[in-house]
Amino acid sequence: MTxxxxxxxxxxxxxxxxxxxxxxxxxxxxxxxxxxxxARGEGLATSLAPDVVVWPxxxxxxxxxxxxxxxxxxxxxxxxxxxxxxxxxxxxxxxVCIDMSRMDAVIAINPEDSDxxxxxxxxxxxxxxxxxxxxxxxxVDPGANATIGGMVSTRASGTTTLxxxxxxxxxxxxxxxxxxxxxVKLGTRARKSSAGYDLVHLMTGSEGTLGVITEITxxxxxxxxxxxxxxxxxxxxxxxVDAVTELSMSGVPFARIEFLDETQVRACNLxxxxxxxxxxxxxxxxxxxxxxxxxxxxxxxxxxAGHGGTNFEWATRPEDRxxxxxxxxxxxxxxxxLRPGCVSVVADICVPMSALAGSxxxxxxxxxxxxLVAPILGHVGxxxxxxxxxxxxxxxxxxxxxxxxYASMIEHAxxxxxxxxxxxxxxMGKKSKLLLEYGSEVVDLMHAIKQAWDPKGILxxxxxxx
Amino acid sequence: MTxxxxxxxxxxxxxxxxxxxxxxxxxxxxxxxxxxxxARGEGLATSLAPDVVVWPxxxxxxxxxxxxxxxxxxxxxxxxxxxxxxxxxxxxxxxVCIDMSRMDAVIAINPEDSDxxxxxxxxxxxxxxxxxxxxxxxxVDPGANATIGGMVSTRASGTTTLxxxxxxxxxxxxxxxxxxxxxVKLGTRARKSSAGYDLVHLMTGSEGTLGVITEITxxxxxxxxxxxxxxxxxxxxxxxVDAVTELSMSGVPFARIEFLDETQVRACNLxxxxxxxxxxxxxxxxxxxxxxxxxxxxxxxxxxAGHGGTNFEWATRPEDRxxxxxxxxxxxxxxxxLRPGCVSVVADICVPMSALAGSxxxxxxxxxxxxLVAPILGHVGxxxxxxxxxxxxxxxxxxxxxxxxYASMIEHAxxxxxxxxxxxxxxMGKKSKLLLEYGSEVVDLMHAIKQAWDPKGILxxxxxxx
Numbered sequence: 062m063t064x065x066x067x068x069x070x071x072x073x074x075x076x077x078x079x080x081x082x083x084x085x086x087x088x089x090x091x092x093x094x095x096x097x098x099x100a101r102g103e104g105l106a107t108s109l110a111p112d113v114v115v116w117p118x119x120x121x122x123x124x125x126x127x128x129x130x131x132x133x134x135x136x137x138x139x140x141x142x143x144x145x146x147x148x149x150x151x152x153x154x155x156x157v158c159i160d161m162s163r164m165d166a167v168i169a170i171n172p173e174d175s176d177x178x179x180x181x182x183x184x185x186x187x188x189x190x191x192x193x194x195x196x197x198x199x200x201v202d203p204g205a206n207a208t209i210g211g212m213v214s215t216r217a218s219g220t221t222t223l224x225x226x227x228x229x230x231x232x233x234x235x236x237x238x239x240x241x242x243x244x245v246k247l248g249t250r251a252r253k254s255s256a257g258y259d260l261v262h263l264m265t266g267s268e269g270t271l272g273v274i275t276e277i278t279x280x281x282x283x284x285x286x287x288x289x290x291x292x293x294x295x296x297x298x299x300x301x302v303d304a305v306t307e308l309s310m311s312g313v314p315f316a317r318i319e320f321l322d323e324t325q326v327r328a329c330n331l332x333x334x335x336x337x338x339x340x341x342x343x344x345x346x347x348x349x350x351x352x353x354x355x356x357x358x359x360x361x362x363x364x365x366a367g368h369g370g371t372n373f374e375w376a377t378r379p380e381d382r383x384x385x386x387x388x389x390x391x392x393x394x395x396x397x398x399l400r401p402g403c404v405s406v407v408a409d410i411c412v413p414m415s416a417l418a419g420s421x422x423x424x425x426x427x428x429x430x431x432x433l434v435a436p437i438l439g440h441v442g443x444x445x446x447x448x449x450x451x452x453x454x455x456x457x458x459x460x461x462x463x464x465x466x467y468a469s470m471i472e473h474a475x476x477x478x479x480x481x482x483x484x485x486x487x488x489m490g491k492k493s494k495l496l497l498e499y500g501s502e503v504v505d506l507m508h509a510i511k512q513a514w515d516p517k518g519i520l521x522x523x524x525x526x527x
Numbered sequence: 528m529t530x531x532x533x534x535x536x537x538x539x540x541x542x543x544x545x546x547x548x549x550x551x552x553x554x555x556x557x558x559x560x561x562x563x564x565x566a567r568g569e570g571l572a573t574s575l576a577p578d579v580v581v582w583p584x585x586x587x588x589x590x591x592x593x594x595x596x597x598x599x600x601x602x603x604x605x606x607x608x609x610x611x612x613x614x615x616x617x618x619x620x621x622x623v624c625i626d627m628s629r630m631d632a633v634i635a636i637n638p639e640d641s642d643x644x645x646x647x648x649x650x651x652x653x654x655x656x657x658x659x660x661x662x663x664x665x666x667v668d669p670g671a672n673a674t675i676g677g678m679v680s681t682r683a684s685g686t687t688t689l690x691x692x693x694x695x696x697x698x699x700x701x702x703x704x705x706x707x708x709x710x711v712k713l714g715t716r717a718r719k720s721s722a723g724y725d726l727v728h729l730m731t732g733s734e735g736t737l738g739v740i741t742e743i744t745x746x747x748x749x750x751x752x753x754x755x756x757x758x759x760x761x762x763x764x765x766x767x768v769d770a771v772t773e774l775s776m777s778g779v780p781f782a783r784i785e786f787l788d789e790t791q792v793r794a795c796n797l798x799x800x801x802x803x804x805x806x807x808x809x810x811x812x813x814x815x816x817x818x819x820x821x822x823x824x825x826x827x828x829x830x831x832a833g834h835g836g837t838n839f840e841w842a843t844r845p846e847d848r849x850x851x852x853x854x855x856x857x858x859x860x861x862x863x864x865l866r867p868g869c870v871s872v873v874a875d876i877c878v879p880m881s882a883l884a885g886s887x888x889x890x891x892x893x894x895x896x897x898x899l900v901a902p903i904l905g906h907v908g909x910x911x912x913x914x915x916x917x918x919x920x921x922x923x924x925x926x927x928x929x930x931x932x933y934a935s936m937i938e939h940a941x942x943x944x945x946x947x948x949x950x951x952x953x954x955m956g957k958k959s960k961l962l963l964e965y966g967s968e969v970v971d972l973m974h975a976i977k978q979a980w981d982p983k984g985i986l987x988x989x990x991x992x993x
Contacts, residue, residue, distance in 0.1 A: 258976060494722075
C-alpha cells in the first residue's frame with residue numbers, strides 16, 4: 062500500500078478566520094457550544110469539534126470558502142442534518158465545518174421530466190413537502206430526515222430502495238465545488254448518457270472527500286395511485302427471512318419489505334403503542350394501480366403464509382399506514398429507550414439474498430452468546446439488515462463484546478460476497494473494514510482519485526481512508 | 528485545460544511480439560487481414576489496424592499481456608464483438624489488440640440471488656441462451672449482439688432500458704486487470720453498498736481506458752409471466768412523440784417504447800416484410816403478470832388514441848413478437864439497404880422528456896432542409912433517439928451536410944440539458960462533443976483519473992480524451 066496523504070501537514074486555521082468573517086459576517090461561529098453541535102452525527106460516539114462553523118447562503122460563498130481553505134491548507138467538512146452514523150461529520154483534524162442547512166432551496170421542479178433541482182441543505186421531508194400537488198415524490202427514505210446533500214454523500218438508501226433504488230439510482234446531475242473552489246457540473250438531465258466517465262456515481266458516496274455539493278438534480282417518481290401496507294408475524298426469524306428471499310425472487314416490485322425481530326417489535330410497541338404480537342415481523346408496503354396492489358398483496362399473503370406467517374394485519378387507512386411507518390422510522394429511538402443511558406452502535410450489513418437467512422441467524426446467535434440486548438431490523442428485501450447494539454458507556458466489556466459480534470458479522474458478510482456497509486458508509490468508523498472488504502490495492506485506486514482531485518487533502522480528511 | 532498524456536511516447540511494438548508468442552503460442556496474429564478485421568467497429572468509417580492481435584484464454588494471460596505492454600509502453604485495445612459505433616476498437620497508435628472472444632464462459636448462475644458471473648467475451652444472446660430454464664434473463668438489449676464486456680465498457684443500454692435500466696444499473700461487480708497487470712475486484716454481490724468510491728460505475732463506460740475487464744457479475748431479472756407487444760401508427764412524428772411523453776409521466780414500467788419514422792418503417796417493411804402502414808410508428812412491449820400487462824396495454828391504447836394513434840396491432844403470439852423485434856433489431860441494416868453502397872453515421876442523442884418532441888422535430892427539419900435520406904428511430908421512452916445518416920462515400924458535400932445536421936442536433940440537445948450520447952459512447956468519434964458537453968475542467972477531472980490509474984497511458988489511447 063502506498064502511503065496516504067500526509068494529514069499532519071495542515072495549516073493553522075487562524076489564517077482563514079478573519080477572511081471568513083469578512084466574507085460571511087455573522088454567519089461564522091467560533092462558539093464552543095456550536096462547534097460541539099457540529100462535532101458528531103448519530104451513532105458513532107466520537108466527538109471531534111471543528112475549529113469554526115460557517116453557514117454559506119449560495120454556491121459562490123461555498124467556492125470562496127474552499128478557495129480560502131485550500132490556499133491555507135485548512136480542512137473542510139460539509140455538514141447536513143448531522144444524521145450520519147459513521148462519524149462522517151466529525152473533525153479529527155479540526156478545520157472549517159460548512160453547515161449547508163441554509164442552502165435548502167428548491168430551484169426547479171420539472172413535472173414533465175419527473176425531476177427537480179435542489180440545494181444540498183434541503184431535507185427529504187421538506188422536499189416532499191414542496192412536491193405536494195405535483196403528483197410526484199422523492200422516494201429514497203433512510204429513516205432519518207437527512208439532507209439530500211448528506212444522502213448523496215453517503216450513497217444512502219433505505220426502506221423504499223427495493224422498488225425505487227438508492228441514491229445511486231436517483232441522482233441525475235450534480236454541481237460541485239472542487240477543493241480549490243472551482244465549480245463544475247457533472248451529469249445531465251437526460252435519463253441516460255454514455256458521455257465519458259460516470260463522475261456523478263463517483264461523487265455519490267464519496268463522503269465529502271472529493272468536493273462540496275452545491276446543487277443536485279434528482280429523479281422523481283409519480284405518486285402511486287394506490288398504496289397498501291401490512292404487517293405479518295412469523296414463528297421464527299428464519300421463517301420471516303425465508304419468506305423475504307422467496308418474495309425477492311418473484312421480481313414483483315414491492316415498495317417496502319422491512320424486518321423487525323421480537324425485541325424490536327417490543328421496543329416499537331412500547332414507544333409507539335403498536336400493539337403487535339412480539340414475534341419476528343415483516344412490515345410490507347405495496348405501490349401501484351389498484352389492480353397491481355391487489356395482485357402484489359395476494360402474492361405476499363400466499364408466500365408469507367407458506368412460511369408460517371400469521372396475523373396478517375392490513376393498514377389500509379392512510380393514518381394506520383403512517384402509524385406503522387412512523388413506528389418503523391422511530392425504531393432506532395424506540396430501541397435506545399429499552400436501555401436508558403446506553404450509547405448505540407448501529408451495524409449495517411448487506412449480503413446476497415441467498416446468504417441473508419444465514420447472516421441474520423449468525424448475528425442472532427452471536428448476540429445471544431454474548432448476552433447482549435441488540436434488536437435486529439432492516440431492509441431485508443435488499444439483503445440489508447441492521448443490529449442496534451446498545452452498550453452502556455461505562456461497561457468496557459460490553460463494548461468489547463459488541464466489537465467481537467460486529468467484526469464476526471462483517472467477516473461473514475464478506476465471506477459470502479456481501480459488503481461491510483449497505484447504506485451508512487465508511488466515515489471514520491469503518492476505515493479498517495473497507496480495507497478488509499477490498500484490500501489495499503483497491504483502496505489505493507480510490508485514494509489515487511482523491512489525491513488527483515484534492516492534492517492538498519483538505520476535503521473531509523480522516524474519512525474513508527486510513 | 529492541462530495537457531493530456533503525451534501519446535507520441537509509445538515504445539516499439541516489436542519489443543512485445545516475441546514474448547507474446549512465447550506466452551500465447553499460435554494465439555498471436557500479425558496477419559494483415561486479421562489486423563484489418565480488428566481495425567474498426569460498425570459506424571465510424573475510420574479503419575486503424577493494431578500491429579498485432581492476441582486471443583487470451585484466461586485472466587492470467589490478460590494480466591501477463593498488460594504487464595508486458597506496460598513495461599514496453601505499448602498501446603492495448605480490448606476488442607469484443609466489434610459492434611461499437613464510435614471507433615472504440617480502432618488502434619490510432621497501433622499496439623496490441625486483445626480479442627476477448629475466447630473468454631466467453633459463464634462462470635456461475637445464482638438463481639436465488641438473481642445474478643450471474645461471466646467472462647467479458649460472451650455475447651448477450653449467448654448469455655441468454657445459457658440462462659434458458661432458469662426463469663431468469665439478462666434484459667439489456669442494445670440491438671447488436673454485443674459482448675457483455677463491450678456493453679460494460681460503453682455503458683450500453685437499448686430497447687428495454689425503460690424498465691430494466693442500462694448497464695449502469697445491471698453490473699454488480701467487476702474483475703479488472705489494471706494497466707500494470709495487477710488484478711483487482713470492484714463491487715460486491717450485495718444489492719447495494721456504501722463502501723467507498725463507486726468504482727464499478729466508474730469502470731462502466733470507461734471504454735477500456737482504465738483497465739481490461741476479466742470478469743463481470745451481472746444482475747439478472749425474472750422472466751415476466753406475460754409478454755405482449757403491439758405497434759401503433761400516428762399521423763405525425765410530433766403526435767407519436769407526444770404520446771410517449773405522456774406515457775413516460777405515468778410511471779408505468781413499460782418494457783419497451785420504440786419509435787420508427789416513416790422512412791424507417793418503409794425500410795423495415797422492405798427488409799423484414801412487416802407490412803406496416805408507412806407512418807410514424809411506435810413499437811411497444813409490456814412485461815408483467817397477466818393482469819399488469821392487460822392494465823398497461825389498456826393505458827397505452829388510451830394514451831396513444833388520445834394522440835391520434837391508429838392501427839393498434841397486437842403481436843400476441845411469440846413468433847409475431849419475435850418478428851416485430853427482429854425487424855427493429857435489423858433496422859440499421861434495413862436502412863442501409865435503402866442506399867446500396869452508402870456508409871453510415873449513427874447519431875445518438877438523449878434529452879429530457881420535455882424536450883424530446885422539439886429535438887426530434889428539429890432533427891427532421893434539418894435533415895429535410897439538407898435533402899438527406901436519414902431515418903429517425905430510437906428508444907424514445909428514455910428520451911433517446913438515433914438518426915441513421917447514410918452518405919455516399921464519394922460525396923463530400925453529403926458528408927458535410929451530415930456533419931452540419933448532427934452538430935446542430937447535439938448543440939440543441941446540450942442546450943436543453945441533454946447529452947451528446949445516450950448509449951454509444953465517446954470513442955474517437957465524439958471527443959470534441961464531450962468537451963462541448965462538459966467543458967475542459969470536467970474532462971480534465973476525468974483525465975486525472977486516467978492518468979492516476981494508467982500513468983503510461985497504454986490503455987486504449989486516443990479514445991474519450993483529445
